[in-house]
Amino acid sequence: MLTDINNVPIDQALKEQGYVIVDNLIPEDQFEKLKEACDRVVKRARDGDWKYRRLVGTQFPPWTEGTDVWGVQHLIHPDLQEPIFLQWYGSEKLMAAVCQLLHTKPEDLQMELFNLLINPQDSDFDLTWHRDAIPAETSEEVEKEKLTIPHYGTQWNTALYEDACLYVVPNSHRRVRTAEERDVTINDPKSHNMPGQLQVRLKPGQTVFYDNNILHRAAYVCTSKRATLHASMGTIEGGHHRAATIFQHGLDWMTDDRFVQSIPDSLKKPYANVRAMAQKAGLEKMETKPIH
Ligand SMILES: O=C(O)CCC(=O)C(=O)O
Ligand SMILES: [Fe+2]
Numbered sequence: 001m002l003t004d005i006n007n008v009p010i011d012q013a014l015k016e017q018g019y020v021i022v023d024n025l026i027p028e029d030q031f032e033k034l035k036e037a038c039d040r041v042v043k044r045a046r047d048g049d050w051k052y053r054r055l056v057g058t059q060f061p062p063w064t065e066g067t068d069v070w071g072v073q074h075l076i077h078p079d080l081q082e083p084i085f086l087q088w089y090g091s092e093k094l095m096a097a098v099c100q101l102l103h104t105k106p107e108d109l110q111m112e113l114f115n116l117l118i119n120p121q122d123s124d125f126d127l128t129w130h131r132d133a134i135p136a137e138t139s140e141e142v143e144k145e146k147l148t149i150p151h152y153g154t155q156w157n158t159a160l161y162e163d164a165c166l167y168v169v170p171n172s173h174r175r176v177r178t179a180e181e182r183d184v185t186i187n188d189p190k191s192h193n194m195p196g197q198l199q200v201r202l203k204p205g206q207t208v209f210y211d212n213n214i215l216h217r218a219a220y221v222c223t224s225k226r227a228t229l230h231a232s233m234g235t236i237e238g239g240h241h242r243a244a245t246i247f248q249h250g251l252d253w254m255t256d257d258r259f260v261q262s263i264p265d266s267l268k269k270p271y272a273n274v275r276a277m278a279q280k281a282g283l284e285k286m287e288t289k290p291i292h
Contacts, residue, residue: 018173018214128189132212153234
């Protein structure tokens with residue numbers, strides 16, 4: 001059983017706090033390779049040679065405007081030709097952590113997103129306080145209802161360099177916003193004074209898993225190198241709610257034969273599971289419209 005940096009079982013910590021920090025989920029022999037591969041993909045994205053990227057000025061997909069890059073999308077895309085990302089995504093300890101968090105078996109996991117969060121080059125960029133799957137303007141009644149929908153998945157940030165960009169409000173992932181939080185998310189969404197906020201400080205090699213409905217924001221600093229792997233996995237019980245969150249990023253390239261051929265054994269079933277989810281959702285392509 002895996003425990004967090006405070007020796008609490010990771011599933012218990014995530015459930016109670018809405019986030020959990022874990023050491024050493026990157027095998028030693030993969031660490032340097034991941035850093036090198038990140039440098040290459042970051043260069044491609046900044047050079048405009050990789051079009052799947054997040055651009056300063058826009059928080060949620062689609063990213064169509066701007067030039068300064070704050071994230072690189074689809075690290076496991078076959079056109080990037082960086083096999084180390086898929087190797088790590090399918091590595092034993094990482095998958096064991098995800099299984100413990102989701103209380104499921106590896107064969108019931110579902111392959112999902114794998115992106116990279118980086119420092120912009122030209123200017124700092126703040127993301128607003130948000131929950132990933134519930135827009136700020138959502139009424140209290142609807143928010144309450146949406147918060148009861150289980151996620152059937154988890155997401156994480158794994159830092160390759162020191163990373164203190166993420167802020168969370170611990171334990172805000174299962175309750176509606178207080179009047180004050182609601183006011184901040186709608187009227188002052190880049191506030192540096194959210195009540196109860198906590199800055200998540202990761203050392204290289206540390207991972208934070210966080211509930212995508214925890215209130216969170218991020219501050220992107222152009223002068224401090226950030227390369228943080230940002231990924232998610234789900235379970236086969238996700239259904240159409242999960243499909244909407246995942247496929248809004250556009251994953252139809254996962255049907256590419258070169259991609260299918262490159263999947264390691266540990267991810268074959270999780271891959272079949274994401275294909276099945278698209279099919280069940282009645283999608284012709286593995287893509288849907290943006291939520292926000
Ligand atoms: O930069 C981060 O650590 C968080 C990013 C984030 O919240 C998002 O992409 O929704
Ligand atoms: Fe987010």
